[in-house]
Amino acid sequence: MKKIALMSLVASSVLMAGGYKIPETSTNAVALGAANIAHNHENADAAYYNPAKMVFMQDKNNLEVDLTYIGLDKVKYKGSVGALTNQNLHSEKEDFVVPTLHYVSPKLGENNARVGVSITAPGGLSKQWKTEPARTSAEEFTLEIVEVNPTAAFKINDKLGFAVGFRIVNTSGIVKSNGITNIPALGGLGTVSRDMTGDSTDFGYNLALAYQPTKELEIGLTYRSKVDLSVEGNAKLATSLAGGSTYDGSASVSVPLPASWNIAAAYTFETKTTLEMVYERTMWSAYNQLDFDYDGSQGPVLEAIFGTVIPKDWKDTNTFRFGLTQELNDLTVMAGLVIDETPTPEATVGFELPDTDTTSVSLGGRYKINDKIDVGLSGLYSMHKSRKVHNTSLNGEFSDGDILIISAGLGYKF
Numbered sequence: 001m002k003k004i005a006l007m008s009l010v011a012s013s014v015l016m017a018g019g020y021k022i023p024e025t026s027t028n029a030v031a032l033g034a035a036n037i038a039h040n041h042e043n044a045d046a047a048y049y050n051p052a053k054m055v056f057m058q059d060k061n062n063l064e065v066d067l068t069y070i071g072l073d074k075v076k077y078k079g080s081v082g083a084l085t086n087q088n089l090h091s092e093k094e095d096f097v098v099p100t101l102h103y104v105s106p107k108l109g110e111n112n113a114r115v116g117v118s119i120t121a122p123g124g125l126s127k128q129w130k131t132e133p134a135r136t137s138a139e140e141f142t143l144e145i146v147e148v149n150p151t152a153a154f155k156i157n158d159k160l161g162f163a164v165g166f167r168i169v170n171t172s173g174i175v176k177s178n179g180i181t182n183i184p185a186l187g188g189l190g191t192v193s194r195d196m197t198g199d200s201t202d203f204g205y206n207l208a209l210a211y212q213p214t215k216e217l218e219i220g221l222t223y224r225s226k227v228d229l230s231v232e233g234n235a236k237l238a239t240s241l242a243g244g245s246t247y248d249g250s251a252s253v254s255v256p257l258p259a260s261w262n263i264a265a266a267y268t269f270e271t272k273t274t275l276e277m278v279y280e281r282t283m284w285s286a287y288n289q290l291d292f293d294y295d296g297s298q299g300p301v302l303e304a305i306f307g308t309v310i311p312k313d314w315k316d317t318n319t320f321r322f323g324l325t326q327e328l329n330d331l332t333v334m335a336g337l338v339i340d341e342t343p344t345p346e347a348t349v350g351f352e353l354p355d356t357d358t359t360s361v362s363l364g365g366r367y368k369i370n371d372k373i374d375v376g377l378s379g380l381y382s383m384h385k386s387r388k389v390h391n392t393s394l395n396g397e398f399s400d401g402d403i404l405i406i407s408a409g410l411g412y413k414f
Contacts, residue, residue, distance in 0.1 A: 024362075024380055025100050025120040027066050027409030031364025031378035033336025035276045035323025038210075038220035039266035043366075043411060044102040047116030050220045050264075051151035051163035052210035054104045054114040058413065062104040066409040070096045073403065075354050079389075079396010083182070087396070091129050091351075112155040122147050129351055132179050143173040149206065163208040169227050169257065172199035183241060183305070190241035192305060196251060198233020204257075220264040226286060227257040235294065237302050247298040256286040272328075278321035284314040284343035314343040330369075334378065336362035342387075349389045354398040356387040364407075376409040 023034040026045035040046045044064035046053040075091040104116040122145060151165035178193040204227035211219040235251035238244075260283065266276035290310040298307070322337040338360040344353065364378020382403040389396060 022070070022098075022122055022405075024068075024405060024407070025066075025118070025122060026064065026102060027068075027364065027376035027378050027407040028334065028366065030068065030380045030405055030407040031334035031336060031362055031366075031376070032276070032323035032325070033321050033338040033360055033362045033380060035264070035278045035321035035336055035338075037222060037262050037276070037278055038218040038264035039268070039274050039276050039323075039325065040220075044104045044116070045118070047102045047104050047151055048118035048120060048149060050208045050210055050222055051114075051116055051153050051165055051206075052161040052208040053220070054116050054151070054153040054163065055112050055155040055161040056210065056212070057104055057114070059106045060413045061106055062102075063412045063414075064102045064409055066100045066102075066407055068098045068100065068405060068407040070098060071404040072096075073401055075384075075401035076399045077351070077354065077394075077396055078399075079394065081396075082393060089129065089131055091354075091401075114153045116151045116153070118147075118149045118151075120147050120149070121145060143171065146170045151206070151208075153208075159212050161210040163210075165206040165208075167204040167206060167224070167227060168201065169204065169229070170199070170201045171229060171231065173197070173231075181241075186241040186301060186304060187243075190239055192239045192241070193237070194306070195236040196233060198231045198251065200229055200231040202227050202229050202257075216268050218266045218268075220262070220266075222262045222264075224260050226259040226283070228254055229257055230254045237298060237306055239301060239305060241305070242301045245299050245301040247294070247302050249295045249297060252293050253291065255290065258283040258286040266323075272326065274323075274325040274327075276321075276323040276325070278319075278323075280319040280321065282317050282319070282343070285316050287312050287314045287343075289313075310348075312348050313345055314348075315345065317341045317343045330367060332366045332368075334362075334364045334366070336360075336380070338362075338382075346389055347391045349387070349391065349398075350393065354387075354401065356398060356401070357385045358382050359385070366409075366411075372413050374411040376407075376411070378407050380405040 024030040025048060028036055028043055028045055037050045040049055041053045041056040044062040072094045074093050077089045079087060081087050098121045101119045105114050148168040149165050151163050153161055153163035155161050175196040180189060181192050182189050204225040207223045209221040232252040237247040261281045262278055264276060264278040266274055268274040289312055318341060320339045324335045326333045340358045342355040342357055344355045360380055360382040362380035364376060366374055366376035368374045384401045386397055386399040
């Protein structure tokens, strides 16, 4: 049995692939599939998606609060798990509600500098398998991520803005498993269980550029740095193999939350129709292995089960986002399309993150009630492609696992 422990949660879901990352952290971002990096100067979520756009916003306090529902459908698996053939398994269906907040200040000083802050949930995971043999490695994987992202933007000239931000990323998670495994070297069949919790607060930065060479054309460039997650927590491990053994003590690990680039261009036609295209490159290859540290007292049996370095060997990925915005007086209608690929190679796919390539479609609208208040409603549906897997643990196919996101937002200018 390979080790899939606390940071298998963090590294396979904070390092969120496919449907487990949440780039849509505002109502407009849900409507556009997060294709709101180049054309974004009316709403406070610019503080997160491209803070350089803040210098082109109205000279007011801009505030936005959003409430987002996330529904995770069951993931199904058919095939073999180790020596067990003809398995027909599924994870649990789960639902969550996530609040977010964005704020942009009015002009500060003569150079039209601005400050902003976003409090978001940029990713997370909750995946539960209640039946054997999936439960042996992934009974529960739950992760919560909150990022506080203060930013400052500076107007270089009438066409160019620059911004820098500070990322404060807090993670907390739970990993549980309880089942039967077969390790001949340790006596054959036996029970193995774990109950782990951990958290960390880590730091990074982000940079952004906004360039408007003409009234119609807008260009955006953003960069989010790698954040090394230094998670520390407690682990309770137990097994009946080789006579039985238990451990209740500290556990720690460091894994990278990888860097990412976004390059975007938007063009607005005379009909007030804006088309935006975004290319996103995420450096998932920073996640090449998973290595846990305990306090040294877990003993040789538990060390053999949980202490092995696990290769991950993820690859860098490309994501393509397309957003369409139509302004109709006080109403703005938006739609989006996202094509995303998984970074997880076939050799390391498991029940804790049965990730696949995805295609997402989205739709939404925003209505201006008056000069101070606007409201929005949007939805996104992410479709997971079925994936056949053949590695040392699995020989079968993952399917389903689609995700529905619905967001409602309130904007206020004062």
